[in-house]
Each structure stands twice: as C-alpha cells, then as structure tokens.
Amino acid sequence: MASPGMGTEAVRLGEARPAQLAGDGDAALAIRARAGDGEAFEQLYLRHRDQVYTLCLNLCADREQAQDLLQETFVRAYRGLRTFRGGAQFATWLYRVAVNVSRDAARKQRVRERPLPVAAPEAGGGDMVHQVRDALSRLRADHRTVLALRYTRSLSYQEIADLLGWSLPKVKVTIHRAKQAFKAAYLGVGEEAG
Amino acid sequence: MKCGAVRRRLSEYLDSELPERESARVAGHLAGCPSCRREAEGLRQSERALSSLSAEVAAPELTADLRARLGAAPGRGRRWVWACGVAAAIGAVALWWALAHPRDVGTGAGHSRGVVAVKPRQGVEGSTGALLRGGRARGPATGEDANARPTATAANRLQPPAAPRGASEAKRPNGTTQPTVLVRTPPADTSPETETVEAVSPEVKTPAVRTADVPMGIILILGEPQPIIPRSECYLEVTLPDGTRSVTSQVVERNATGESREIQIAYESGQQ
Numbered sequence: 001m002a003s004p005g006m007g008t009e010a011v012r013l014g015e016a017r018p019a020q021l022a023g024d025g026d027a028a029l030a031i032r033a034r035a036g037d038g039e040a041f042e043q044l045y046l047r048h049r050d051q052v053y054t055l056c057l058n059l060c061a062d063r064e065q066a067q068d069l070l071q072e073t074f075v076r077a078y079r080g081l082r083t084f085r086g087g088a089q090f091a092t093w094l095y096r097v098a099v100n101v102s103r104d105a106a107r108k109q110r111v112r113e114r115p116l117p118v119a120a121p122e123a124g125g126g127d128m129v130h131q132v133r134d135a136l137s138r139l140r141a142d143h144r145t146v147l148a149l150r151y152t153r154s155l156s157y158q159e160i161a162d163l164l165g166w167s168l169p170k171v172k173v174t175i176h177r178a179k180q181a182f183k184a185a186y187l188g189v190g191e192e193a194g
Numbered sequence: 195m196k197c198g199a200v201r202r203r204l205s206e207y208l209d210s211e212l213p214e215r216e217s218a219r220v221a222g223h224l225a226g227c228p229s230c231r232r233e234a235e236g237l238r239q240s241e242r243a244l245s246s247l248s249a250e251v252a253a254p255e256l257t258a259d260l261r262a263r264l265g266a267a268p269g270r271g272r273r274w275v276w277a278c279g280v281a282a283a284i285g286a287v288a289l290w291w292a293l294a295h296p297r298d299v300g301t302g303a304g305h306s307r308g309v310v311a312v313k314p315r316q317g318v319e320g321s322t323g324a325l326l327r328g329g330r331a332r333g334p335a336t337g338e339d340a341n342a343r344p345t346a347t348a349a350n351r352l353q354p355p356a357a358p359r360g361a362s363e364a365k366r367p368n369g370t371t372q373p374t375v376l377v378r379t380p381p382a383d384t385s386p387e388t389e390t391v392e393a394v395s396p397e398v399k400t401p402a403v404r405t406a407d408v409p410m411g412i413i414l415i416l417g418e419p420q421p422i423i424p425r426s427e428c429y430l431e432v433t434l435p436d437g438t439r440s441v442t443s444q445v446v447e448r449n450a451t452g453e454s455r456e457i458q459i460a461y462e463s464g465q466q
Contacts, residue, residue, distance in 0.1 A: 046257070049257075067253060128243065128246055135243075136244075150209070175205050176204070176205040176206075183240040187240065
C-alpha cells in the first residue's frame with residue numbers, strides 16, 4: 001500500500017498558475033475548495049448547479065433522478081477536486097463528472113441502452129419541452145449525451161471531444177447521427193430513433 | 195458538391211463547425227437543391243427544439259442536502275477508506291498466493307511501497323511470500339537466492355512517460371522528480387515472492403513502456419487518481435532473472451469520477 005503522503009502527493013495535479021487564477025474565478029474557487037474551503041465549494045455549486053441539473057435532466061429525463069445526479073455530481077467533484085487542473089475550464093470538468101455519474105447511474109439501473117422513463121409534463125415545463133425530452137429519452141445513450149452537451153451549454157465539437165475523450169471525427173459523426181435520430185423521434189420522419 | 199456529401203456535413207454546417215470555404219460550398223449547394231434544403235430545414239427544426247431544453251433550475255433545498263452529504267463524507271477520509279479496502283484485498287490475494295506457492299525467502303535491503311504479489315520463480319526453494327510494506331529500495335540480493343533475484347537497478351531504469359504537472363511530486367533518491375513506477379525488493383527477512391511496485395503515472399495518454407526486473411506473476415499497481423483517460427493501455431516489460439519475458443498489458447480502471455485509480459497488470463510465466 002502506498003505510504004501516506006507519497007502516492008497522494010506524487011499525483012497531485014496541476015496547481016493553477018496565478019495568471020490563470022486571476023482570469024478564472026472558478027479556478028480560484030476550486031483551488032480554495034481543494035484546500036478545504038467549504039464556502040468556496042458552495043460558491044462553485046451555486047454557480048453551476050442549474051447547468052449541471054439541466055444536463056443531468058436531459059440525460060436521464062426524470063426530475064427526481066436528475067436531482068440525485070446533481071448531488072452525486074457535486075459530491076464526486078468535491079472528492080475529486082485535486083484532479084482538477086487550473087488550466088481547464090471548471091465547468092467542462094464538472095460536466096465530465098456529471099456525464100460519468102449519469103452513465104454510472106444508468107448502468108446501475110441497467111437501462112443504459114433502453115428508453116428512459118419519461119417524466120410527465122410539469123407545470124411551467126411546457127408541452128414542447130416535454131415532447132423534446134420524450135424524444136431525447138428514446139435515443140441511444142451516446143446520442144443523448146452529445147445532444148445534451150451540445151444544447152445544454154452550447155459546447156463546441158472540440159470541447160465535447162475533449163470532455164468525452166473522443167476523437168473529433170467521432171464527435172462529428174455521432175452528433176450527425178444523433179440529430180438524425182432525434183429528428184426521427186421528434187418529428188416522426190426519417191430514420192428510426194436511436 | 196453532391197447531395198450525399200452535403201447531407202453528411204449538414205450538422206456541422208448548421209452548427210458553424212465547418213471551415214469557411216466548405217461552409218460556402220454547402221450553402222451554395224443548398225441554394226440550388228430543394229431536397230437538401232428540406233433536409234437542412236428538418237435539422238434546423240430539431241435544433242430549435244433541442245435548444246428549448248437549456249433552461250432548468252435546480253431545487254434550492256438541494257444546497258442544504260449537498261452540504262449535509264459533504265459534511266458526512268469528506269473526500270480525503272473516503273480516499274483512505276478506499277485505500278485501506280484495496281490494501282486489504284491485495285493482502286488477501288498475496289496471502290493466498292504465498293500459501294499456494296511456498297518458496298524460500300529472499301533478501302535485500304529495501305524500502306517498499308505499493309504492492310506486487312508475484313508467482314514464485316522456478317527452481318528456487320522457498321517458504322512463503324507475503325504482502326510487503328515498508329523497506330528500502332532494492333539492494334543486492336544475498337545468499338543462494340542472489341542469482342535468481344531481479345537486479346538491483348530496476349527502479350532506476352523505469353522512466354516516466356511524461357512529466358506530471360503536479361507541484362508536489364515525490365522526490366526520487368537521485369534528486370529527480372516524477373516517479374512513475376518503482377520496483378522495490380523486500381527487506382531481508384521477508385519473502386522474495388512479494389515484490390513491490392508503485393505506479394504514480396502522471397498522465398498515461400499513450401501506451402507507456404516500463405521495464406522492470408520482477409518475477410512473473412500478478413502485479414497490482416496502485417496509483418492515485420489520474421486525469422481522465424478514455425482508454426489507456428499500460429504495459430510493463432518484465433525481465434526475468436533467467437531470460438526475458440515481457441508481457442503485459444492492461445488497462446486502467448476508472449474510479450467513481452471516471453478517473454483512473456488502479457492499474458492491474460497480469461502477465462504469465464514463460465520465456466522468450
């Protein structure tokens with residue numbers, strides 16, 4: 001077993017540089033949170049919770065589960081803060097955690113490649129949003145993921161590739177196919193969903 | 195540009211991800227092709243629908259719930275719980291291995307961290323192997339087992355694939371930083387069947403070749419969380435006391451946040 005300290009210290013990643021901290025409030029908060037500053041982490045949570053919640057909701061199509069995923073995402077982010085590099089965008093790193101959390105949850109439920117439960121229309125949600133989420137929930141997991149990333153925060157193809165660890169061509173192809181599948185599911189034309 | 199080529203690029207075109215010149219060609223084709231225009235319009239409609247998903251608000255009470263969860267489960271403490279669990283599991287494997295493959299006890303001064311349980315070498319009498327902790331870097335072997343033991347410089351031949359970005363890498367004895375894999379021998383009073391390796395690979399984005407003199411068997415390399423690695427193959431080239439047999443491969447398991455934490459390498463006996 002690694003001795004206390006050595007293994008831990010040896011792989012402590014990327015202390016953010018002062019220049020980065022000055023221009024990136026998230027990175028500065030992350031550094032403080034990593035040092036044990038609970039308020040800093042809470043600030044990060046308040047800044048990003050809605051975006052992460054939306055991403056989780058678009059991935060799982062269930063509000064209650066999305067809340068659980070949101071919490072789990074931030075719990076894991078807190079535990080894994082020391083792997084966050086100041087040079088990377090905190091939001092992108094956080095989305096990566098959220099995607100992994102959602103994927104793990106889907107795997108646990110053994111619904112990874114099956115249609116997800118579709119939440120009933122909610123007050124304020126609107127029929128269109130419900131229909132979109134319904135169509136999204138019928139897509140394959142990888143299609144759902146790229147569309148959620150693309151339309152939750154307008155991530156570029158390259159950012160999605162970096163986040164998922166995919167090649168750029170793979171992202172292009174997957175997004176194209178995902179859009180075709182979504183069009184079929186939402187508009188009822190073209191290819192079969194998924 | 196033909197219709198097929200245009201349609202394959204429609205998503206990129208609509209997302210403004212095409213180079214300017216190519217985008218102009220697609221636009222030119224769409225201007226004169228009603229069929230592709232319809233296709234593009236269908237995609238646009240889908241995109242408008244998907245864009246409606248971008249505004250949701252999390253319930254405010256989640257903040258208190260999260261605070262409670264984080265207060266109950268500080269990260270560092272959990273990591274050590276995890277680490278102890280792994281240590282216990284490895285200890286059990288090493289003990290099983292030692293009991294199943296009795297052999298004599300090797301020697302060497304050493305400082306060891308991390309764990310590798312290895313299969314006994316052929317032709318060496320012995321007693322038991324054990325999970326090792328502590329000790330110092332591999333020193334010269336002594337006694338009848340000396341020729342059978344791996345050489346003393348294995349750790350020094352292990353080169354990191356890339357410099358870690360951390361600010362607090364462990365210092366190597368020679369003054370350099372960025373240790374990746376260290377091969378250690380057990381202290382004199384312990385079994386040679388247990389070797390020690392510690393992997394602290396900073397970032398394994400490309401296959402990394404390690405060279406180490408260790409007996410054949412099963413190696414568990416323990417490391418700390420790594421950056422996200424989509425699929426990482428790490429392999430270890432192993433030099434046996436009586437020849438070279440290298441094999442290994444393996445794979446990075448992911449921890450809860452999707453980051454690699456433990457690398458398990460298994461290789462089989464044999465010589466080349």
